Amino acid sequence: LAKGKSYFTLEELNQAVAESTGGRVASPIGAVMIESPVRRQMGQVVPFDEMKAITDFCREQGIGTHLDGARLYMMSAASGVSPREYSALFDTVYVSLYKYFGAPFGAVLAGDFSHLDGMFHTRRMFGGGLASSYFVAGLALQGAHGFEERFHKALVQGRDLVKKLNDLQGIEVREFDHGSNIFPLAFAPGVDQKRLVECLRRRDIFLYPDEGADQISRLTVNTTVLRQSNDTIVQAFIEALESA
Known part of the structure; x- marks a missing residue:
C-alpha cells in the first residue's frame, strides 16, 4: 500500500x-x-x-x-x-x-x-x-452470474445520480480521479448531518459520516441503487435537506 x-x-x-x-x-x-x-x-x-x-x-x-x-x-x-x-x-x-x-x-x-x-x-x-x-x-x-452487467448498470445510474444531486442546494458530491463506487459528500455548514442521515435511512438510503470530519459523508453505490429511480432518490434528498 x-x-x-x-x-x-x-x-x-x-x-x-x-x-x-x-x-x-x-x-x-x-x-x-x-x-x-x-x-x-x-x-x-x-x-x-x-x-x-x-x-x-x-x-x-x-x-x-x-x-x-x-x-x-x-x-x-x-x-x-x-x-x-x-x-x-x-x-x-x-x-x-x-x-x-x-x-x-x-x-x-x-x-x-x-x-x-x-x-x-x-x-x-x-x-x-x-x-x-x-x-x-x-x-x-x-x-x-450477471454481476458485471448489474454493477455496470448501477455505476451508470450512480454517476447520473451524482450529477443530479450536485444541482441541489446544500450538498456537493465529489469524485476521485481513479474512483470506483464511493463518492465523498460535503454538506453546507447549516445542514444537521445527523438528522439528514436519519431521514434518508427511513427511505432505505444510507450515508456514512466520516469520523472527525464535520459535514462530510460517503455515498456508496451498489446494485441496490437499481431498486429505486434516481428521481425517487433525489426527492428523498430534497426532503431530507429541507428537514435538516
Missing part, C-alpha cells in the same frame, strides 16, 4: 528494490502485492497502465506478484478493464466471495500450478474442507 494515497508508482518501487539490495545486509524483495480497489482510500483504483508497468518490471526482476483483488469484479465495472486482463498481469490473484457475491464467507485464490501446488493443505487448514462449503459455492455462483 502507498502511504496516504491509492497506489505506488513504478519509480517508487524501483527505489524500494534498490534500497533492499544496496544495504550492508541485502534483503531483496521476493514478492509485490497490489491491492485494488483500495479500501483504506475509499475504493480508489490503481490505474491499469501503472499496474502493468509494475508487474512487467517485477517479471524482469524475478519478483513474484499478487493481486489483492477482493473487489476485482467491482473494479472491472468501474474501469472497463476485464477481470481476465487484470489477472493476466499477476502470478496469483485473490477474489472475495462474500464482499459482493452474496456468500457468507469464502474466497478464490487463483494462479498456475507452480504457485499453487500444495495449497490444498493450506486450504483445508483454513476451513476450505468444510462439508457445508457447497452452499457457500452455490450462493457465490448465483451472485456472480
Whole structure:
C-alpha cells in the first residue's frame, strides 16, 4: 500500500528494490502485492497502465506478484478493464466471495500450478474442507452470474445520480480521479448531518459520516441503487435537506 494515497508508482518501487539490495545486509524483495480497489482510500483504483508497468518490471526482476483483488469484479465495472486482463498481469490473484457475491464467507485464490501446488493443505487448514462449503459455492455462483452487467448498470445510474444531486442546494458530491463506487459528500455548514442521515435511512438510503470530519459523508453505490429511480432518490434528498 502507498502511504496516504491509492497506489505506488513504478519509480517508487524501483527505489524500494534498490534500497533492499544496496544495504550492508541485502534483503531483496521476493514478492509485490497490489491491492485494488483500495479500501483504506475509499475504493480508489490503481490505474491499469501503472499496474502493468509494475508487474512487467517485477517479471524482469524475478519478483513474484499478487493481486489483492477482493473487489476485482467491482473494479472491472468501474474501469472497463476485464477481470481476465487484470489477472493476466499477476502470478496469483485473490477474489472475495462474500464482499459482493452474496456468500457468507469464502474466497478464490487463483494462479498456475507452480504457485499453487500444495495449497490444498493450506486450504483445508483454513476451513476450505468444510462439508457445508457447497452452499457457500452455490450462493457465490448465483451472485456472480450477471454481476458485471448489474454493477455496470448501477455505476451508470450512480454517476447520473451524482450529477443530479450536485444541482441541489446544500450538498456537493465529489469524485476521485481513479474512483470506483464511493463518492465523498460535503454538506453546507447549516445542514444537521445527523438528522439528514436519519431521514434518508427511513427511505432505505444510507450515508456514512466520516469520523472527525464535520459535514462530510460517503455515498456508496451498489446494485441496490437499481431498486429505486434516481428521481425517487433525489426527492428523498430534497426532503431530507429541507428537514435538516
